[in-house]
Amino acid sequence: MTRKLHLNAFLMGVGHHEAAWRHPRTEPARLTDVRHYQELARIAERGTLDSVFLADGVALNGNVGHNALGGLEPLTLLSALAAVTDHIGLIATVSTTYNEPFHVARKFASLDHISGGRAGWNIVTSAGEAEARNFGVVRPSHADRYARATEFLDVVRKLWDSWEDDAILGDRAAGRYADTGKIHPIDHAGEHFAVSGPLNTSRPPQGHPLLVQAGSSEDGKEFAARHAEAVFTAQQTLREGQEFYADLKRRLASYGRRQEDLLVLPGISPIIGSTEREALRLEKELEELIVPAYGLAQLSTMTGIELDEDALDKPLPDVPAETEGAQSRRKLVVDLARRENLTVRQLIGRLAGGRGHRVVAGTPEQIADQLQEWFFSGAADGFNVMPPILPAGLGDFVDHVVPELRIRGLFRHEYEGRTLRENYGLARPASRYASGREAVVAR
Amino acid sequence: MTRKLHLNAFLMGVGHHEAAWRHPRTEPARLTDVRHYQELARIAERGTLDSVFLADGVALNGNVGHNALGGLEPLTLLSALAAVTDHIGLIATVSTTYNEPFHVARKFASLDHISGGRAGWNIVTSAGEAEARNFGVVRPSHADRYARATEFLDVVRKLWDSWEDDAILGDRAAGRYADTGKIHPIDHAGEHFAVSGPLNTSRPPQGHPLLVQAGSSEDGKEFAARHAEAVFTAQQTLREGQEFYADLKRRLASYGRRQEDLLVLPGISPIIGSTEREALRLEKELEELIVPAYGLAQLSTMTGIELDEDALDKPLPDVPAETEGAQSRRKLVVDLARRENLTVRQLIGRLAGGRGHRVVAGTPEQIADQLQEWFFSGAADGFNVMPPILPAGLGDFVDHVVPELRIRGLFRHEYEGRTLRENYGLARPASRYASGREAVVAR
Ligand SMILES: Cc1cc2nc3c(=O)[nH]c(=O)nc-3n(C[C@H](O)[C@H](O)[C@H](O)COP(=O)(O)O)c2cc1C
Numbered sequence: 001m002t003r004k005l006h007l008n009a010f011l012m013g014v015g016h017h018e019a020a021w022r023h024p025r026t027e028p029a030r031l032t033d034v035r036h037y038q039e040l041a042r043i044a045e046r047g048t049l050d051s052v053f054l055a056d057g058v059a060l061n062g063n064v065g066h067n068a069l070g071g072l073e074p075l076t077l078l079s080a081l082a083a084v085t086d087h088i089g090l091i092a093t094v095s096t097t098y099n100e101p102f103h104v105a106r107k108f109a110s111l112d113h114i115s116g117g118r119a120g121w122n123i124v125t126s127a128g129e130a131e132a133r134n135f136g137v138v139r140p141s142h143a144d145r146y147a148r149a150t151e152f153l154d155v156v157r158k159l160w161d162s163w164e165d166d167a168i169l170g171d172r173a174a175g176r177y178a179d180t181g182k183i184h185p186i187d188h189a190g191e192h193f194a195v196s197g198p199l200n201t202s203r204p205p206q207g208h209p210l211l212v213q214a215g216s217s218e219d220g221k222e223f224a225a226r227h228a229e230a231v232f233t234a235q236q237t238l239r240e241g242q243e244f245y246a247d248l249k250r251r252l253a254s255y256g257r258r259q260e261d262l263l264v265l266p267g268i269s270p271i272i273g274s275t276e277r278e279a280l281r282l283e284k285e286l287e288e289l290i291v292p293a294y295g296l297a298q299l300s301t302m303t304g305i306e307l308d309e310d311a312l313d314k315p316l317p318d319v320p321a322e323t324e325g326a327q328s329r330r331k332l333v334v335d336l337a338r339r340e341n342l343t344v345r346q347l348i349g350r351l352a353g354g355r356g357h358r359v360v361a362g363t364p365e366q367i368a369d370q371l372q373e374w375f376f377s378g379a380a381d382g383f384n385v386m387p388p389i390l391p392a393g394l395g396d397f398v399d400h401v402v403p404e405l406r407i408r409g410l411f412r413h414e415y416e417g418r419t420l421r422e423n424y425g426l427a428r429p430a431s432r433y434a435s436g437r438e439a440v441v442a443r
Numbered sequence: 444m445t446r447k448l449h450l451n452a453f454l455m456g457v458g459h460h461e462a463a464w465r466h467p468r469t470e471p472a473r474l475t476d477v478r479h480y481q482e483l484a485r486i487a488e489r490g491t492l493d494s495v496f497l498a499d500g501v502a503l504n505g506n507v508g509h510n511a512l513g514g515l516e517p518l519t520l521l522s523a524l525a526a527v528t529d530h531i532g533l534i535a536t537v538s539t540t541y542n543e544p545f546h547v548a549r550k551f552a553s554l555d556h557i558s559g560g561r562a563g564w565n566i567v568t569s570a571g572e573a574e575a576r577n578f579g580v581v582r583p584s585h586a587d588r589y590a591r592a593t594e595f596l597d598v599v600r601k602l603w604d605s606w607e608d609d610a611i612l613g614d615r616a617a618g619r620y621a622d623t624g625k626i627h628p629i630d631h632a633g634e635h636f637a638v639s640g641p642l643n644t645s646r647p648p649q650g651h652p653l654l655v656q657a658g659s660s661e662d663g664k665e666f667a668a669r670h671a672e673a674v675f676t677a678q679q680t681l682r683e684g685q686e687f688y689a690d691l692k693r694r695l696a697s698y699g700r701r702q703e704d705l706l707v708l709p710g711i712s713p714i715i716g717s718t719e720r721e722a723l724r725l726e727k728e729l730e731e732l733i734v735p736a737y738g739l740a741q742l743s744t745m746t747g748i749e750l751d752e753d754a755l756d757k758p759l760p761d762v763p764a765e766t767e768g769a770q771s772r773r774k775l776v777v778d779l780a781r782r783e784n785l786t787v788r789q790l791i792g793r794l795a796g797g798r799g800h801r802v803v804a805g806t807p808e809q810i811a812d813q814l815q816e817w818f819f820s821g822a823a824d825g826f827n828v829m830p831p832i833l834p835a836g837l838g839d840f841v842d843h844v845v846p847e848l849r850i851r852g853l854f855r856h857e858y859e860g861r862t863l864r865e866n867y868g869l870a871r872p873a874s875r876y877a878s879g880r881e882a883v884v885a886r
């Protein structure tokens with residue numbers, strides 16, 4: 001079987017471009033309309049994409065004066081998408097820093113049941129300071145957030161394992177619903193959590209919902225190498241993409257994992273036109289709709305330095321290294337500005353499309369060329385597709401880029417698997433408590 | 444306009460009777476099948492019921508060896524029900540003891556958007572000790588749980604108010620998405636919580652999702668009088684029902700609320716037959732399927748004393764008064780045993796149908812008579828309907844009892860309102876931050 005690439009549709013309001021809401025082809029009033037997201041999920045499914053993904057933060061981040069923010073909580077939304085789709089994977093972001101493992105294990109187990117094995121969890125540690133202020137705490141340090149995340153994952157996985165697959169007997173005649181010998185307390189007692197278990201939702205169809213991660217710091221990559229099965233990442237150049245890919249895959253062995261146990265999915269915002277000229281026109285239209293005040297506020301948050309209108313036509317000032325927030329994002333932004341000698345205004349324009357993700361404008365063939373190149377030169381196992389405007393940009397991708405990828409033998413014609421794991425080509429984990437699995441428990 | 448009663452369908456796995464899963468008319472394998480619950484919601488909607496409700500606890504409660512437990516988390520499930528219904532209200536249980544107000548405000552705001560204004564929250568304080576052990580804490584005292592709940596509600600309501608109704612401008616031409624002067628930090632700093640806000644989901648269609656509560660202790664009733672708009676309650680006799688009703692309504696004035704601002708909905712498990720004999724046969728069938736070991740375990744939990752097989756044919760031993768758990772439930776059980784001089788086995792039989800709620804077996808007319816009597820003698824504004832087996836028992840209620848109630852002029856023929864609040868006849872709260880609302884802020 002030839003190697004196939006995997007595609008995730010990153011759903012973001014009415015589009016990833018920060019000016020998408022001003023573009024005549026979007027309807028920003030649909031930001032809190034479930035039908036908008038249901039339409040997006042159906043389009044992705046029409047294109048046999050692996051999954052859709054919803055980002056999240058637990059604070060109003062960004063300047064809502066100039067962008068369409070304030071949408072729906074992902075997990076709550078995804079079960080409404082599960083209800084109107086049959087195949088597409090459903091990946092929601094949930095933070096380990098401001099949640100309890102019992103709730104998170106239970107909600108993802110529930111979504112996995114509801115969707116028939118299509119749930120995935122984008123595990124984030126919440127880099128923002130505003131988030132901490134909604135939970136009455138000072139933002140924990142970068143290292144502490146990842147330490148908590150690591151133990152959090154241990155607990156959640158134990159809870160997902162707490163019901164063995166064959167625990168339910170359903171023996172009406174004998175009055176035995178379950179074999180309680182196959183439902184295990186987890187009795188976890190660690191640094192951050194003490195959780196007795198078992199979970200009060202039976203084992204999810206996938207065993208464990210798919211685990212996704214997107215941190216790029218040292219701690220982030222170690223965490224991914226240990227737990228993640230798919231990794232989202234922002235990489236501007238092929239070289240950086242290759243380095244990141246090799247780096248992450250190299251780390252897997254020390255956790256007893258194989259190369260194919262983790263898929264690397266760099267982000268790409270495809271600006272699609274039927275001609276290159278049409279694509280560039282759309283890119284230009286969006287650029288002209290940028291509100292400079294918004295871009296400045298975003299860039300100030302990303303870099304940690306205050307930037308005002310006076311800064312617009314100068315180079316980016318010196319930026320202190322980040323230690324406690326989102327380390328990798330800040331580095332990416334500064335590197336981009338320096339590499340291409342950009343003014344602040346130009347940098348804002350470059351970031352507006354994908355907040356640091358790669359933006360490619362062109363014909364469906366040109367986009368496919370880009371995907372193919374990264375896929376075959378050790379930079380990607382697939383892609384996180386971030387359409388500039390929604391739903392139009394996703395429709396264009398599915399109707400024009402996907403067929404091109406199929407013709408090239410790079411992408412499926414129909415769903416082979418039943419679950420998200422199966423479509424991503426990943427194994428279903430057995431319960432650590434199942435008999436014959438003692439070796440795993442001990443590990 | 445004549446006074447109409449309100450009906451909520453309490454959905455519980457394959458039925459409220461503890462032996463429902465053993466009855467030939469149920470399919471216990473559907474416990475984690477979303478289609479089962481979607482079918483139930485559609486049946487309830489066919490009957491123009493006000494709402495469906497899902498209970499919840501954050502531990503595996505009860506003896507899963509002998510009952511169908513381990514189902515889905517309610518909030519996650521309800522948005523999948525929203526997706527396939529148009530009118531029915533959707534009420535989920537969430538605990539204030541083991542959650543954060545920011546998350547809870549956001550999830551209910553999201554469900555309210557997704558359902559077009561049909562979300563309701565059954566606020567519980569989690570009486571069980573097993574629940575505390577899943578969150579690494581010792582169960583807080585009864586008083587502390589209610590103190591936390593009270594502040595929790597303050598925070599959640601502020602967050603729901605943090606976006607004024609007209610905060611979103613959506614002015615593309617001017618590049619102004621929202622009027623940030625109408626999106627307010629809440630800057631709550633209290634005993635239990637410090638939350639900056641604003642919420643990152645815009646104001647829910649109902650202003651505040653409907654607030655439901657079911658505590659019956661002193662603290663519970665005070666809490667309900669202050670916050671709840673609908674109250675579920677277990678009342679065995681008309682007299683107790685009347686007392687509870689009057690007691691709760693009397694408390695409203697001190698919180699500046701009117702009698703009609705809170706609906707009292709006692710539970711009833713209707714065992715329906717086309718003849719009385721058929722109803723009694725169904726009741727008998729279920730009784731014969733009871734697993735005594737299960738009933739004993741349940742009763743031990745409810746009363747706080749260990750009961751074994753030897754206790755079955757004796758009167759209930761002395762039971763110490765409960766101070767920290769579910770006070771009202773224990774009292775109800777002991778009162779029932781003493782009032783009717785029941786043996787433990789008989790008591791188990793009486794509780795098996797509705798865990799302390801009233802069970803009425805009879806024809807649709809007889810059931811309607813009961814509802815009518817309570818409704819007209821100051822014991823109820825409506826009912827929490829708890830079918831013994833599901834979906835069959837809900838179908839019987841909708842197809843036979845509802846028409847009878849309509850004929851008597853007691854129940855709607857079609858939905859009048861668009862939102863859950865409108866169907867319950869309750870006002871939509873304005874944002875405390877809206878101009879002209881200063882009086883409310885100060886209160
Ligand atoms: C495609 C992509 C999506 C992300 N989605 C989220 C998100 O939804 N919520 C969030 O808090 N962080 C999100 N992040 C940020 C990362 O999870 C991570 O917190 C960030 O990269 C900082 O971690 P680090 O210091 O390990 O790099 C995303 C990153 C990428 C590349």
Ligand SMILES: Cc1cc2nc3c(=O)[nH]c(=O)nc-3n(C[C@H](O)[C@H](O)[C@H](O)COP(=O)(O)O)c2cc1C
Nearest residue numbers: 498499536567657658659660663675677769770771
């Ligand atoms: C109809 C009904 C439904 C209830 N549902 C739940 C529930 O889902 N979860 C829960 O923890 N408690 C539930 N309870 C229990 C109450 O919320 C409350 O915790 C209990 O009555 C103890 O509180 P009290 O000491 O104030 O009476 C329910 C009670 C009733 C009457």
